[in-house]
Amino acid sequence: GAVVSQHPSRVICKSGTSVKIECRSLDFQATTMFWYRQFPKKSLMLMATSNEGSKATYEQGVEKDKFLINHASLTLSTLTVTSAHPEDSSFYICSAHLGGSYGYTFGSGTRLTVV
Amino acid sequence: DAKTTQPPSMDCAEGRAANLPCNHSTISGNEYVYWYRQIHSQGPQYIIHGLKNNETNEMASLIITEDRKSSTLILPHATLRDTAVYYCIVRVGAMEYGNKLVFGAGTILRVKS
Numbered sequence: 001g002a003v004v005s006q007h008p009s010r011v012i013c014k015s016g017t018s019v020k021i022e023c024r025s026l027d028f029q030a031t032t033m034f035w036y037r038q039f040p041k042k043s044l045m046l047m048a049t050s051n052e053g054s055k056a057t058y059e060q061g062v063e064k065d066k067f068l069i070n071h072a073s074l075t076l077s078t079l080t081v082t083s084a085h086p087e088d089s090s091f092y093i094c095s096a097h098l099g100g101s102y103g104y105t106f107g108s109g110t111r112l113t114v115v
Numbered sequence: 116d117a118k119t120t121q122p123p124s125m126d127c128a129e130g131r132a133a134n135l136p137c138n139h140s141t142i143s144g145n146e147y148v149y150w151y152r153q154i155h156s157q158g159p160q161y162i163i164h165g166l167k168n169n170e171t172n173e174m175a176s177l178i179i180t181e182d183r184k185s186s187t188l189i190l191p192h193a194t195l196r197d198t199a200v201y202y203c204i205v206r207v208g209a210m211e212y213g214n215k216l217v218f219g220a221g222t223i224l225r226v227k228s
Contacts, residue, residue, distance in 0.1 A: 004158075006158070034216070043202070043218045043219060043220050044153075044218040046217055049215055091156070095216070103149065103164055104151075105161065106158035106159045106160070106161075107158050108157055108158045109156070109157065109158045111156070
């Protein structure tokens with residue numbers, strides 16, 4: 001079945017630094033990838049939609065300069081949290097979509113802690 | 116975009132069927148109903164999806180009412196490992212919007228021995 005690999009699973013970084021999270025579709029080409037953020041005991045919040053070869057579409061209220069998304073190939077999307085602050089600490093999850101009515105496959109998530 | 120309503124939590128005895136309801140009264144004709152679940156600190160796991168007809172796979176069954184305003188996810192023999200948050204999602208948008216999945220609050224299912 002379709003597998004999405006997300007790396008790293010956990011990362012701790014200092015305030016002011018940038019962190020890159022990778023999302024790879026291992027056995028299929030993803031026409032679209034999505035990035036979500038999840039706070040403790042809360043549901044997933046969609047941050048942005050990433051399309052291969054074009055600019056990401058950000059949801060309202062998500063800072064595009066803060067959360068840089070690059071989808072350079074059909075198998076890789078990256079989320080870079082720039083100039084991270086403690087309030088950026090969260091669980092970040094990516095998802096890939098095959099297209100059409102196919103299901104969505106999710107990565108295992110990245111726990112980001114900014115100290 | 117169609118919204119969904121789910122009970123915040125449910126309990127189920129191990130070995131019994133777990134029936135998780137979802138209301139989506141504003142669903143439009145070309146929108147699918149998807150079910151996902153999330154075990155603590157993991158990414159969501161796809162369970163099943165459907166448009167009009169009932170669907171069954173190795174994990175669960177999906178029963179969609181004839182008017183499509185509600186659906187029920189059935190886990191036929193719940194185990195302790197089925198304890199998770201279950202999300203009922205109606206697929207939103209047209210192709211140009213990337214068919215994004217928007218998550219609601221979901222139902223916390225607790226399977227108890």
